[in-house]
Amino acid sequence: MAEPTDASPVAPRTSPLAHLADRMRAAAVTGARGVTLAERPFLTMVNLRLDLASEAADRVAKTLGTPLPRECGHTTAAGPYTVVWLGPDEWLVLSEEPVDTVELRQALAEDPGSVVDVSANRTTLELSGPVARQVLEKGCRLDLHPRVFGPGRAVSTTVGPVPVLLRQLDDAPTYRLLPRSSFADYLARWLIDAMSEYRGPEVP
Amino acid sequence: MLLITCPWCGPRDEAEYHYGGQAHVPYPERPADLDDEQWAAYVFYRDNPKGPFAERWTHSTGCRRWFNVLRDTVSYQVLASYRLDAPRPELPQAGGDR
Numbered sequence: 669m670a671e672p673t674d675a676s677p678v679a680p681r682t683s684p685l686a687h688l689a690d691r692m693r694a695a696a697v698t699g700a701r702g703v704t705l706a707e708r709p710f711l712t713m714v715n716l717r718l719d720l721a722s723e724a725a726d727r728v729a730k731t732l733g734t735p736l737p738r739e740c741g742h743t744t745a746a747g748p749y750t751v752v753w754l755g756p757d758e759w760l761v762l763s764e765e766p767v768d769t770v771e772l773r774q775a776l777a778e779d780p781g782s783v784v785d786v787s788a789n790r791t792t793l794e795l796s797g798p799v800a801r802q803v804l805e806k807g808c809r810l811d812l813h814p815r816v817f818g819p820g821r822a823v824s825t826t827v828g829p830v831p832v833l834l835r836q837l838d839d840a841p842t843y844r845l846l847p848r849s850s851f852a853d854y855l856a857r858w859l860i861d862a863m864s865e866y867r868g869p870e871v872p
Numbered sequence: 873m874l875l876i877t878c879p880w881c882g883p884r885d886e887a888e889y890h891y892g893g894q895a896h897v898p899y900p901e902r903p904a905d906l907d908d909e910q911w912a913a914y915v916f917y918r919d920n921p922k923g924p925f926a927e928r929w930t931h932s933t934g935c936r937r938w939f940n941v942l943r944d945t946v947s948y949q950v951l952a953s954y955r956l957d958a959p960r961p962e963l964p965q966a967g968g969d970r
Contacts, residue, residue, distance in 0.1 A: 740880055740881040740882065740935065741881075741936075753934055754935065754936075755935035756880055756935065758936075809885040809887070810884075823881070824933055825933060826888060826933050827890065831933040833930075
């Protein structure tokens with residue numbers, strides 16, 4: 669016999685890291701060696717694939733209001749949208765608001781390509797504070813120094829063993845890490861552990 | 873640890889890539905005409921040179937593209953990386969006894 673459930677069909681959705689929200693809040697460090705971690709759940713992500721040389725690229729860029737970035741690490745932004753380069757024919761549109769995929773699909777028209785809402789694929793972690801870069805450098809082999817990596821940059825890489833899309837927002841520095849939902853729990857615990865060092869005094 | 877330059881993403885750590893075996897192994901033009909021995913040669917037999925070797929790699933945690941790498945099997949030095957549609961680059965004649 670099926671177990672009776674209390675959940676109604678319209679139960680509020682649960683984010684992949686809802687169970688760690690308190691742990692992440694408690695892990696925050698303040699002061700000169702401060703760093704905070706929080707989840708920014710339910711952001712909209714739309715995967716976009718098309719040939720950059722086709723007319724569809726122009727039409728989609730017009731719909732988004734911004735040209736598609738052409739190089740690894742680059743992003744473009746317009747209104748609520750941020751477009752991240754994933755590959756030579758693949759992009760991810762990030763948005764704080766819902767994205768009208770129908771409109772984008774119409775812009776693609778008959779040209780080969782795809783527009784897919786993949787919001788549930790990843791969740792978003794925000795790591796911010798003066799030592800945020802040091803925390804990331806414990807597990808990310810990429811050069812994150814300001815002369816190479818800065819606000820508006822986004823790359824696919826790994827943090828610890830977890831593949832993430834890493835994006836820098838500002839000079840605080842604030843980073844956004846987008847792991848796949850099923851890896852988010854591990855990554856959040858990994859970051860909480862990496863942050864704990866900065867609670868105590870600096871070891872000379 | 874190797875530092876491999878992806879033609880799209882630039883130099884990245886070896887751990888971001890996966891290996892795909894020998895490059896420039898074309899699919900048979902008339903597969904139906906091959907006998908078992910020729911199929912075996914196509915599917916299983918690969919070169920094993922001492923020195924520069926062209927091989928396929930995929931940037932799995934980056935742009936997810938396949939590309940070719942010229943790697944020295946003696947020193948593990950990555951000599952060149954190039955896109956799949958590019959020809960194998962000519963190397964300046966390397967010195968030493970190979």
